[in-house]
Amino acid sequence: xxxxxxxxxxxxxxxxxxxxxxxxxxxxxxxxxxxxxxxxxxxxxxxxxxxxxxxxxxxxxxxxxxxxxxxxxxxxxxxxxxxxxxxxxxxxxxxxxxxxxxxxxxxxxxxxxxxxxxxxxxxxxxxxxxxxxxxxxxxxxxxxxxxxxxxxxxxxxxxxxxxxxxxxxxxxxxxxxxxxxxxxxxxxxxxxxxxxxxxxxxxxxxxxxxxxxxxxxxxxxxxxxxxxxxxxxxxxxxxxxxxxxxxxxxxxxxxxxxxxxxxxxxxxxxxxxxxxxxxxxxxxx
Ligand SMILES: Nc1nc2c(c(=O)[nH]1)N[C@@H](CN(C=O)c1ccc(C(=O)N[C@@H](CCC(=O)O)C(=O)O)cc1)CN2
Numbered sequence: 001x002x003x004x005x006x007x008x009x010x011x012x013x014x015x016x017x018x019x020x021x022x023x024x025x026x027x028x029x030x031x032x033x034x035x036x037x038x039x040x041x042x043x044x045x046x047x048x049x050x051x052x053x054x055x056x057x058x059x060x061x062x063x064x065x066x067x068x069x070x071x072x073x074x075x076x077x078x079x080x081x082x083x084x085x086x087x088x089x090x091x092x093x094x095x096x097x098x099x100x101x102x103x104x105x106x107x108x109x110x111x112x113x114x115x116x117x118x119x120x121x122x123x124x125x126x127x128x129x130x131x132x133x134x135x136x137x138x139x140x141x142x143x144x145x146x147x148x149x150x151x152x153x154x155x156x157x158x159x160x161x162x163x164x165x166x167x168x169x170x171x172x173x174x175x176x177x178x179x180x181x182x183x184x185x186x187x188x189x190x191x192x193x194x195x196x197x198x199x200x201x202x203x204x205x206x207x208x209x210x211x212x213x214x215x216x217x218x219x220x221x222x223x224x225x226x227x228x229x230x231x232x233x234x235x236x237x238x239x240x241x242x243x244x245x246x247x248x249x250x251x252x253x254x255x256x257x258x259x260x261x262x263x264x265x266x267x268x269x270x271x272x273x274x275x276x277x278x279x280x281x282x283x284x285x
Pocket of ligand 1: 045048049050052095096097098099120140141169241259260261262263264265267268
């Protein structure tokens with residue numbers, strides 16, 4: 001292995017230490033931030049992610065509010081829980097774990113959330129604020145990736161970032177963050193309709209692989225100085241994570257995020273940043 005590791009676990013732990021101090025300060029003023037989650041169905045991956053979010057919350061003194069519905073839940077039942085979380089004063093920020101079961105109108109559910117309680121940065125108002133350069137919660141995985149690169153001094157200003165994927169949690173929004181003046185990167189967005197993906201990948205200083213296609217990014221597609229972030233989560237027959245990045249890429253790239261242990265913990269840390277910032281805003285700080 002030649003690549004240096006973009007250590008998401010350690011970086012997330014440092015962020016959580018800083019957040020705990022801010023939560024302690026809020027609690028000393030009688031304000032306890034509360035993270036709500038709505039999990040619908042029995043997807044094992046989603047159950048793990050939600051459990052991890054609550055484990056992190058508890059570590060830093062954020063209250064956990066868990067709502068679960070079966071995979072058979074109707075649109076109306078899901079919307080009723082969203083309304084309940086909107087009204088619950090103990091819940092200062094919340095997320096609806098994605099994906100929702102087939103047949104559910106996800107955009108309608110997200111649109112019903114109180115934008116001031118959006119901990120995921122995926123509410124239409126939050127995405128609009130991002131486009132307009134206004135303050136608001138940032139999408140967790142994209143902002144987690146940027147923090148991970150910053151922490152390891154990987155230069156983004158002037159860099160050519162190739163994003164592979166156009167899903168709502170990462171691919172769609174990360175170009176909006178990367179092209180802000182504060183990051184100043186140039187982005188090429190690729191997807192299943194992209195002609196000659198390897199040719200574009202070979203031009204990249206940074207690759208964000210979020211396609212959900214096991215081992216899509218091959219060693220021969222990566223420049224030797226590149227940083228490669230593996231966001232993809234597929235599972236093999238034993239339930240083990242298989243990322244979008246072929247293991248051989250670690251022999252070529254300058255930087256690589258492990259999977260697990262890279263982008264996942266950063267997603268969870270950024271969620272807590274959003275929850276704490278929302279509680280601070282409410283407290284008038
Ligand atoms: N409402 C949302 N739903 C989903 C999001 C999101 O940002 N908001 N992103 C993904 C899943 N995701 C967040 O919920 C997520 C993925 C992975 C991890 C994580 O900590 N992974 C660990 C490994 C855990 C395991 O063993 O499976 C790691 O990478 O080390 C956290 C959150 C889709 N849904």
